[in-house]
Amino acid sequence: MGYGDDVTARVRALAPALSDRARAAEEARRLPDETIADLAATGLFGTLVPKRFGGAELGFATMAAACREAGAGCASTGWLSAIYTLHNWMVALFPEKAQEEVWAERPYALIPCTLAPSGTAEPVDGGHTVTGRWSWGSGVMHADHVMVLALVTAGGGIEPRLFLLPRADVAVHDVWHTSGMRGTGSNDIEVAGAFVPAHRSVPLADLAEGRSPGSRVHPGVPYRTPLVPVFALAGAAPVLGTAEGVLARFRARMEGRVMSYTGERQRDLMSGQIRLAAATADLRAARLLLEDALGAASGDDAADLRRRANARLAAAHVVATARRVVNDLCGAAGASTQLIDSPFQRAQRDVNTISGHVVFDPDASYALWGKIELGLDPGPVNLV
Template sequence: MIAEMRGQRPNPTISAISPPEPDLTPDQMIARADGMRDLLRERQAAAEAAGNISQETNQAMVDAGFYRVIQPRTFGGYGFDLPTYVRLVTAVARGCPETAWVLSLVLGHVHQLATYSLEAQIEAYGETGDFRAPEVAAPQGRGIPVPGGFSVTGAWDYASGCAHATHILLTFLVTDPQSGATTMRMGLFHRSEYEIVRNWEVIGMQGTGSDRVVMTDVFVPDYRAKPYPPFDAVPPAEAYAESPLFYGPARPFIVTESASVIVGAAEGALDLYEESFRARKATGPTGAPRQELAEYQLNYGRCRALVDTARAALLQTATDYMEIARRTHETGQPCSEEVFRRLTLVILQSIHLAHEAVDIIFRTAGTAASKKDAMLGRYWRNVGVLRGHLAHQSDSASINYGRTHFGQPPVGIA
């Protein structure tokens, strides 16, 4: 049944929320992520078997402040920049790509929240600033206009991190009863308003809990259901005066969320590759340790260069992103389509490089990497699944960059 509206719309007056550790620095946060690496590696198999990261792992990231890394300080976050975000997510992914995927997407959706009404944001962050929200951008639900908002029913697949959320962002279709026109809205819902149906069964990234969420006749008020995509929307200035990151273009940010996981996973695979060299001898006449043989040294060097270049490209685009965002914040002039598409292409190239490195690692590591419980095989499967994500299709992205550069409208999916 449709929930009754309680009281009036939220008071738009902002009461600043202090972060849990006001003096925490970016380097201290990254050091915490590095310190969790061994534990995350130990928990990989359990997460894959369970189809989700554990409550203990999630709580450890909450306690470490990871979910608040870029969240505005006004709303209880640390307000760090995008390069810090990249460093954090890659550090976690190095220990467990599935854990990093949950972290990266769930924390990254504060960027989406920033263009909701101020009332909705104050309500979502609450008194403590604890906000964790998956998002499903594909409109897999319907909204019926009712007084004050919409009654929403639907089933949304691929809701990564939905079991560890405080809220969720879901897109639904709305048909105007007079004109018959159909538009999209993205609703902001509380964790109590959806149920989870376990249907995530894949060969890689199984531990992300990317299950289906369902709801029936859930009321969402107008102020928590923004038009989607939010063309030309900007954050409320009174809450984001000191948060330029949120004035940057959406698409490069979205691709950075997943690219950070893939690059970090490649670093984790390279760690295992090196460990195997030090622990194993080559088969055949030489019987020498792998680390002493030229062919293994060559492959390690190639992969080291690929991973380091992927990381460097990703960090540089994050730095460029911040410069663009600050300029938009100061001048009000949005980033041009050509510039944000070009930035996205570099991010996608970092994914190519990381994927190439992991593929070389897997096919030269030996048969042991193919065992069902092999950690290196898990990294390879995880990166392979992520490489196929719709957002990572660089061919269509390259076509549309070229079309934009030469004055033609984009086509297709990217």
């Protein structure tokens, strides 16, 4: 199976089917099994998996491009495409034994990850006992493993650690009743005193600074890249793709739409032409910003605080641009696009929902960048 541009092309070819399945995914509050199988067949989930485990070991640009294509068809599918692909990269940051266990049978896994510190972990002989309940478990409905962040109290301090558990060790609570992003099935995950061996946990600080155990096993640049910039930028990619999908639908709709009362075709109206052009320019600029930030997010100096803050700035700006364009185009496309069968209203609800993710908060992201750019202390609790 080829990778690189081939993966992006295969996901692009799949996008119409993803669009056709979007309403069913929304109503089921999870992706169809056939969508998971189709995405896996494109090779997307293995793009960031090391070659020694059967993956492609590519950079983040390929992943982002493919997830934009998935998002153009269905925002929920695009988001889970990014989640599953990114979390396979995160497995490569764990100790080698954990990687061998997760990828023993195939070169990818289906793993949700929640980074809110909603649990605790008690040190025990050979590892930790983990307890807690976590919200926002995107991808848990098809999961074979999960990753959760828990706080360890040891040596007079508190250490956040990421824990990797098999799906059998967790309970899933059906709470995902939302207005948007319904197809992600982002239900709650509960762990009730499960033992996690030492090789299945990593200090969050090691991941945040690009010095994880996996960085010492795999020499490739992606495995020395800090977590938060990649998470923010990878998550922004399908949101941008959703906006690009709305733009394509808006253009197609303009061609045949006749305005009520006046009988004019929307394609002949200057207002429609201006909206089309402005949205095109905005999304092109957002794509270039995303691609530039992805290129700068990895490398030997990727742990530099300014580079990390720049990724947060870019991701938040890309998502804010996508949201504004989607809402503007949906407003200009007419009231009939709010019918429940319309992909316009679904994309609008989805983008408005995902824009609320903490990593995309524009005020926090802009302020964080401004503090660091001006040489101020960003404070101890920042996603950077």
